[in-house]
Structure formats: C-alpha cells, structure tokens
Amino acid sequence: MDFFHQFVQQLINGISLGSIYALIALGYTMIYGIIKLINFAHGDVYMFGAYVGFFAITFAGLPIFPALLISMAITAVLGMLIERLAYKPLRHAPRISLLITAIGVSFFLEYAGMYFVTPTPRTFPDTGLNFSFNVAGFVINGQQLMIFGITIILMALLTYIVQKTKLGKAMRAASFDTETAQLMGIDSDRVISMTFCIGSALAAAAGVLVGVYYNTIDPLMGIMPGLKAFVAAVLGGIGILPGAVVGGIILGVIEALVAGFISSTFRDAAAFAILILVLLIKPSGLFGKNTNEKV
Amino acid sequence: MNAVRKRDLKMLIFGLLVYGVLQGLISGGVIGSFWQLNIILICVNVIMAVSLNLINGYTGQFSLGHAGFMAVGAYVGVVATTNFHLPLIAALILGAICAGALGFLIGLPTLRLRGDYLAIATLGLGEIIRIVIMNIEYVGGAAGFKGIQHLTNFTWVYFVMLVTLFFIKNFVNSSHGRACIAVRENEIAAEAMGVNTTRYKVMAFTIGAAFAGVAGGLFAHQFYLISPNSFNFLASFNYLIMVVLGGMGSITGSIAGAFVVTFISAALASFPEMRMIIYALALILLMFYRPQGLFGYMEVTNFAPFKKFLVNSEK
Numbered sequence: 001m002d003f004f005h006q007f008v009q010q011l012i013n014g015i016s017l018g019s020i021y022a023l024i025a026l027g028y029t030m031i032y033g034i035i036k037l038i039n040f041a042h043g044d045v046y047m048f049g050a051y052v053g054f055f056a057i058t059f060a061g062l063p064i065f066p067a068l069l070i071s072m073a074i075t076a077v078l079g080m081l082i083e084r085l086a087y088k089p090l091r092h093a094p095r096i097s098l099l100i101t102a103i104g105v106s107f108f109l110e111y112a113g114m115y116f117v118t119p120t121p122r123t124f125p126d127t128g129l130n131f132s133f134n135v136a137g138f139v140i141n142g143q144q145l146m147i148f149g150i151t152i153i154l155m156a157l158l159t160y161i162v163q164k165t166k167l168g169k170a171m172r173a174a175s176f177d178t179e180t181a182q183l184m185g186i187d188s189d190r191v192i193s194m195t196f197c198i199g200s201a202l203a204a205a206a207g208v209l210v211g212v213y214y215n216t217i218d219p220l221m222g223i224m225p226g227l228k229a230f231v232a233a234v235l236g237g238i239g240i241l242p243g244a245v246v247g248g249i250i251l252g253v254i255e256a257l258v259a260g261f262i263s264s265t266f267r268d269a270a271a272f273a274i275l276i277l278v279l280l281i282k283p284s285g286l287f288g289k290n291t292n293e294k295v
Numbered sequence: 296m297n298a299v300r301k302r303d304l305k306m307l308i309f310g311l312l313v314y315g316v317l318q319g320l321i322s323g324g325v326i327g328s329f330w331q332l333n334i335i336l337i338c339v340n341v342i343m344a345v346s347l348n349l350i351n352g353y354t355g356q357f358s359l360g361h362a363g364f365m366a367v368g369a370y371v372g373v374v375a376t377t378n379f380h381l382p383l384i385a386a387l388i389l390g391a392i393c394a395g396a397l398g399f400l401i402g403l404p405t406l407r408l409r410g411d412y413l414a415i416a417t418l419g420l421g422e423i424i425r426i427v428i429m430n431i432e433y434v435g436g437a438a439g440f441k442g443i444q445h446l447t448n449f450t451w452v453y454f455v456m457l458v459t460l461f462f463i464k465n466f467v468n469s470s471h472g473r474a475c476i477a478v479r480e481n482e483i484a485a486e487a488m489g490v491n492t493t494r495y496k497v498m499a500f501t502i503g504a505a506f507a508g509v510a511g512g513l514f515a516h517q518f519y520l521i522s523p524n525s526f527n528f529l530a531s532f533n534y535l536i537m538v539v540l541g542g543m544g545s546i547t548g549s550i551a552g553a554f555v556v557t558f559i560s561a562a563l564a565s566f567p568e569m570r571m572i573i574y575a576l577a578l579i580l581l582m583f584y585r586p587q588g589l590f591g592y593m594e595v596t597n598f599a600p601f602k603k604f605l606v607n608s609e610k
Contacts, residue, residue, distance in 0.1 A: 038411045089583055096357060097586045099411055100539055103532060104578035111571035119568075230415060265437070269426040272419030279416050280404055 009138055010260040011253060016144040016213065018252020019151040023206035024229035025236070025244035026158065027079075027199025033175040033239035034195050036095065040102040041082060042203060043226015044109035049075040049204025050217045051117060057125050064127040068150070068208045072201040079200025080193050088189070106226075113219035121218040124211040143213045154205055155245060158198070162241065167194055175239065224268065228255075231275040237285025246286065302596075303461070310457050314450075321449055331449065332517070333561045338452035339514045340553035342459045344537040345546055346506035351535070352543035353467055354499035355479030356406060357414040360421025361507050361534050364394040366526035367424060368508025369515035370434050373443045376516065383446040383516060387455070390512040391505040397424075398504025399497060406496040418528050429523045439522030440515075447516040455513060459506055464546055466502065475499050479544075536578060542588030547595040552588070 024046055031039045052074045056067035086105050090098050129142030162168035173181040174191045182188045210225070211217045232251045236243025251271060258270040282288060317334065320326045326334065347361045368390030375386035405416045429437045466472045474495045477485035486492050515521045533556065541552025556574075563570035581588070 038415065086579055093582070093586060095410060097582045099357070099414065100535075101579050101582045103535075104575045104582070106575075107532075107571055107578070108575035111568045111575065115568040115572060227415075227418070231419075234412075234415070263430070265430055266426065269423050272423050275419045276405070276416055276423075279408055279412055283408070283412065 005137060006260060007257075010256045012138060012140060012144065013260075014253035014256030015249055016147045016252070017256060018232075018249035019147050020206045020210055020213070020248075021225065021229050021232045021252050022245040022248025023151060023154065023202045023209075024225060025232040025248045026155075026241060027203045028230050029233040029236070029238055029241065029244040030171075030175075030195050030199045032233065034171065034178070034192055035087070035091075035098075037087065037098050037102060038230060039199075040099070040226070041105040041109055042199070043222035043224075043229070044106050044113070045075060045079055045082070045200045045222070046203040046207040046210075046225060047113060047217070047219060047222035048078055048109060048207070049200075050207030050211045050221065051113070051219075052204065053208035053211055054122055054124060054217055057127070064129075064146075064208075064212065068205060071208050072204045075204030075207075076197040076201040079196040079203075082200075083193060083196040088192075110219055110222070117219060119219055121216045124215045124217060127212050129212060143209075147209050147213060150205060150209060154202060158202070158241070161198070167191070171195060228268075228271045231271050231278075234275060234285055235278050237287040240285070240287045243285055243287035306596075307457075307461075310460075314453050317453070318449060330561075333557060335447065335449055335452050335517055336514075336561075337554055337557045338449075338456040339510050339517075340534070340537060340557050341456050341550050342506055342510040342513070343534045344541065344549035344553040345459060345463050346503040346510070347534050348538045348541075348543065348546065348549045349463055349466070349475075349499050349506075350503040351538055352545070352549075353472065353479060354475040354496055355482075356496055356500065357410060358417040358500070358503070359414045359528065359531050359535065360417035360419070360424070361503070362526040362528065362530035363421030363424035364398055364504040364507035365511035365514065365530070366428055366523065367394040367397055368511030369521055369526070370428060370440065370511075371508070372512030373440050373515045373521065374434060376444055376446060377440075377442060383451065383512075386516075387509050387512040390508040392508075394508025394511065395501050395505030398507075399501040402497045402500035402504075406493065406500060418531070421526075421528055421531050425523045425526055428526075435522075437523065439520050441520050443515060443519055443521065445516065445519065447513050452513050455509060459509065460546060460550075463502075463506070467546070471495065471498060476544075536574060539578070539588055540581060542590035542592065544592045545588070545590040545594055547593070548588055548590035551590065 024042065027042050027045075028039060031037060031042070049071045053067045053071040056062045056070045057064065060067075062070070082105055086101055087098065090101055129146055132139050132141035133145075160168075162171060170181070170186045170191045171194070173184065173186055174188050178188050181191075206225075207217075207222075210221070228251060229248065232247035233244045234247070235251060236245070236247030251274065254274065255267045255270055258264075259267045278285060317326075321331055321334075343361065343365060347358065350356050350358045350361075368387075371393045372383075372386040372390040375381040375389050376383060381389070401417075401420055405413060405420065408416055428434060434440050467475070474485070474490045475498070477488065477490050478492050478495055482492055511526075537552035537556045538549055539552070540555060541548025541550070559573070560570060563573070
C-alpha cells in the first residue's frame with residue numbers, strides 16, 4: 001500500500017513534468033518534420049519565454065494568464081526571427097551546417113541571456129496557485145492543475161490548427177514533401193515561419209508553466225529540458241504530433257519514477273538511456289510506422 | 296617511401312624547433328604561469344580536436360560526446376597514479392585503453408545511426424558517462440577527485456601531442472584512412488566498392504576515443520582536482536567548435552582551431568559571457584560565409600611555399 005501510494009504520487013508528478021516536456025517536444029517535432037533540423041536552440045527559446053513571463057508578472061504587474069499570452073506572443077516573434085536570420089540563409093546548405101548553426105544560436109541565446117539578465121536564478125513571483133488538494137490521500141497542487149489545464153487547451157488548439165485550418169493543411173503538406181507542396185502553390189517560407197512561430201509559442205507556455213511550478217528560472221534552464229524534449233520527440237516518433245505528447249508524458253513519468261525510487265542523480269541519465277534504446281530498437285519511435293501524418 | 300620519411304623528418308625537426316623555442320621562453324621566465332597553463336591547454340586541446348576530427352571530419356560521423364571519453368581517460372589516469380602509484384606514462388596508456396575500449400563498445404551499436412541521430416546519441420552517451428562518474432564514490436562523486444599529483448608539464452604534453460599528430464596523420468594517409476574518407480564522401484558508394492563501412496567507422500571512433508583518453512590523462516594531471524562537470528557536453532561542444540572552425544578534415548585546421556579557441560578563451564577569461572556570445576556569433580557567421588572552416592580539407596603542407604620547401608629537399 002505504501003509503495004502503491006508513492007507510485008501514484010510520483011505518477012502525478014511525472015505527468016505534470018511530462019506535460020511540460022510534451023509542450024516543448026511539440027515544437028521540436030514540428031520543426032524537425034518540416035525542415036529536418038534538430039533545433040538545438042528550442043530549449044533556449046523556452047528559457048526566453050519563461051523570462052518574458054517573469055518580467056510581465058513582476059514589472060508589468062500582470063496576472064498569470066495575460067502574462068502567459070504575452071510571453072507566447074513575444075516568443076513566437078523570437079522564433080520567427082531566429083528562423084529568418086539564422087536558418088533561412090542555410091536552407092540549401094548541408095544539414096551539418098544547419099545543425100552547427102543551431103548550436104550557435106543556442107549558445108547565443110544562453111549567454112546573451114546571462115549577459116542581459118545576469119546568471120543569478122530568479123524567483124518566480126507567487127501566482128496564487130500555491131494551494132493543494134488532497135484527493136484520496138494523493139496531493140495535487142494548484143500549479144499541477146494549471147499545467148494540466150493549459151497543456152490540454154493548447155494541444156486542443158494545436159490539433160484544431162493543424163487539422164482544420166488552411167495553414168495546418170499547408171503545414172502537413174510541406175512536411176510531407178516540401179518541394180511538391182511548393183509546386184502546388186504553397187508558400188513554404190511562410191509555412192516554415194509559422195511553424196517556428198507556433199512551436200516557439202508552445203515552448204514559451206512551457207517556460208512560464210515551469211516558472212510557476214518550480215518557482216525559479218535561470219538563463220541555462222533550457223539546456224536539459226530542451227535535450228529531454230528532443231528525446232521525447234524521438235521516443236514518440238519524430239515529426240509526429242501525438243507521438244511528441246505521448247513521448248513527453250512517458251519520459252516525465254519515467255523520470256519521476258527514477259527520481260522517486262532510485263536516485264534523483266540518475267534522472268538525467270534515464271532520459272538519455274531511453275533515447276539510446278529507442279534509437280537502437282525502433283529508430284522511427286513508438287508511433288513511427290502506424291501513421292504517415294506528419295507536421 | 297624514402298621521400299615520405301624525409302618529409303616526416305622535416306616536420307619532426309620543425310616540431311622540435313618549436314618545442315625548443317617555447318621551452319626556452321618558459322625556462323627564461325618570459326612566459327608567465329598564466330600563459331604557461333594556456334600553452335599546456337592548447338596542446339591538450341590539439342589532441343582533443345585532432346582526435347575528434349578523425350571521427351567528425353575524416354570519417355564524417357558527427358559525434359558530440361567527445362568529452363565523455365576524455366573524462367574516462369582522466370579518471371582512469373588519476374586513479375592509476377594516485378591510488379596505484381603508477382608512472383604517468385602507464386596512466387596515459389591505461390586511460391587510452393579504457394577510453395578506446397569504451398569507444399569500441401559504444402561505437403559498435405550507435406554508429407549504425409546517421410547524421411543528427413548519431414549526434415544526439417553520442418551527446419547522450421557523453422552525458423551518461425559523466426553522470427555515472429558522478430555516482431561513483433570511489434572517485435569522489437560529484438565533488439570531484441582531489442589530491443592529484445602534478446605530473447603534467449609542457450614537455451609531456453608537447454611530445455604526446457606530436458606523437459598524436461603523427462599517428463593521426465599517418466592513419467589518415469594509410470589505406471585505412473582512405474577508407475574512412477570514402478565513408479565520409481559517400482557511405483553507399485564506399486560499401487559498393489568493398490569498404491567495410493562499419494569496421495572503419497568503429498575503428499575511427501575507437502582511435503578517436505583512445506586519444507581523447509590520453510588528452511584526459513594529461514589534462515587531469517595538470518590540476519589538483521578534477522570534477523565530472525569539466526567534461527559535460529559544453530566541453531564537447533567546445534572541441535567541436537575547434538574542429539569546425541579549423542576545418543573538418545584538416546589536421547592543420549584542428550591545430551589552428553584549438554589554438555584560436557584556447558587563445559580567445561584565455562584572453563576573454565574575465566568576460567565569460569561575452570566570450571560565449573562571441574563564440575556563438577563566430578560559429579553562425581562561419582556557417583554562413585565559410586562552412587568548410589578556415590582550412591577546409593587543406594593542410595599547411597599543401598600551400599605553395601611549404602610545398603616548395605618540402606619537395607625541393609626531397610630531390
């Protein structure tokens with residue numbers, strides 16, 4: 001009973017952590033699906049989002065939800081700018097050049113962040129969510145509820161955009177075959193821009209949620225979640241949206257269980273071990289072959 | 296054959312001359328302790344960059360976990376000298392064997408992956424090595440290994456560097472090296488021509504890992520304390536930057552890359568953030584305007600004055 005209790009509690013923690021990975025992984029997977037680039041800077045875009053949220057709450061005195069929206073909007077513009085300035089000139093360059101550029105952009109965001117907002121971790125302001133429920137002996141707190149709620153809303157919104165709108169159709173077409181999509185009259189530059197826009201907005205939401213959940217943010221906070229979200233995307237099958245969500249949640253749960261039952265120092269190793277196992281056993285990921293719908 | 300040896304001899308004499316000048320300056324007290332340390336770091340970084348270049352540049356397998364192998368060499372080395380009182384040379388060889396063996400074991404399954412998947416897998420492996428070391432109490436865990444004897448000096452690192460350079464240069468010019476380059480140029484075509492691609496990929500990876508182990512051993516014995524965090528993936532990126540800056544597939548390039556990067560880090564040591572911002576912008580601009588790096592596939596011996604010098608003497 002005691003083991004079971006702890007297991008379920010870790011499961012709850014794992015799902016909330018996993019939701020955050022899922023939000024970041026969605027951006028990774030969308031960008032990879034469309035330009036075949038591991039956007040190393042995506043984790044730092046998430047950090048940027050967290051800082052925008054932080055400044056919106058502390059200095060502009062906004063409540064949490066408007067701050068979240070503002071952060072998503074500003075970060076979306078940053079994502080678009082990164083694509084325009086750093087990746088677009090290399091559209092026809094070898095993929096290794098693109099990958100190295102992404103590493104460069106990632107470094108730039110991290111250390112420009114350190115330069116402008118100082119490396120000291122900031123404490124996220126109290127958002128009035130520090131209450132907790134006791135459901136049948138399991139603790140769920142306000143932050144976790146908010147994470148669940150916002151993740152579900154954003155995913156529903158994303159599904160709507162991708163499945164029902166013209167833009168979503170263009171995105172699916174471009175990720176299926178960029179050149180043919182272009183021949184059919186789809187402005188692929190615009191679609192790529194919008195993909196960065198949406199992916200970055202999701203990462204920003206994840207950043208603000210993490211700030212609320214863990215209460216502290218710093219300029220290097222994006223490195224590990226960025227890498228792990230990539231692991232989540234690969235686990236689910238890179239380029240596949242539901243895969244990113246499932247991969248993120250599985251990763252979060254495994255990590256919480258490793259931290260809870262083995263040792264928290266091994267949690268990062270667990271994520272990478274999963275990555276290597278997936279790559280060796282089924283490189284196409286969990287959802288790899290069952291669907292050919294990619295964004 | 297004789298001509299090749301003569302050429303090597305010339306390079307060796309050049310290497311000895313450089314050593315003589317630097318050692319003279321150090322003994323004469325012209326180079327202070329800060330720059331002395333940086334010269335040693337340059338030599339260690341040259342070993343790291345050249346060995347990574349063998350994997351990334353010559354064989355075309357994008358590895359992002361090179362610091363992990365360096366960590367293995369460093370920890371095996373310090374355990375050998377501190378706990379078992381072995382001489383430095385034995386520690387370096389042991390470190391190289393362990394790092395190489397690990398590289399072989401890791402390379403065998405992961406080198407089936409391509410491009411960015413391999414990059415992420417090696418990055419993950421590098422991190423796993425670091426985390427495992429962090430959890431071994433015998434070597435000090437996260438706090439690091441303390442009380443290392445100061446055994447490294449300029450003479451050691453310089454000559455080990457020379458040996459590494461000659462080894463890698465001769466490997467690349469051998470039939471094995473040609474096979475590695477064939478794998479880089481086109482894996483399918485290489486396989487069709489009868490090159491056992493897996494064998495050469497694993498071979499390059501193992502040799503690269505072994506030399507990273509040697510570099511780790513030298514690096515560790517320069518300091519009194521090493522901690523697992525000196526070998527995180529930022530360190531791996533740092534070596535990658537050296538290779539990319541110098542030119543993937545050029546030994547001269549790796550030397551230049553290691554020199555420039557170490558020199559800039561030392562010069563900007565008091566502005567760590569600025570340093571990294573400059574790195575980042577340099578990396579992006581490099582990819583825009585000169586993606587092949589400073590030297591591309593060229594070696595210093597390909598440039599006219601050097602060529603003339605080397606060829607004339609061979610007549």
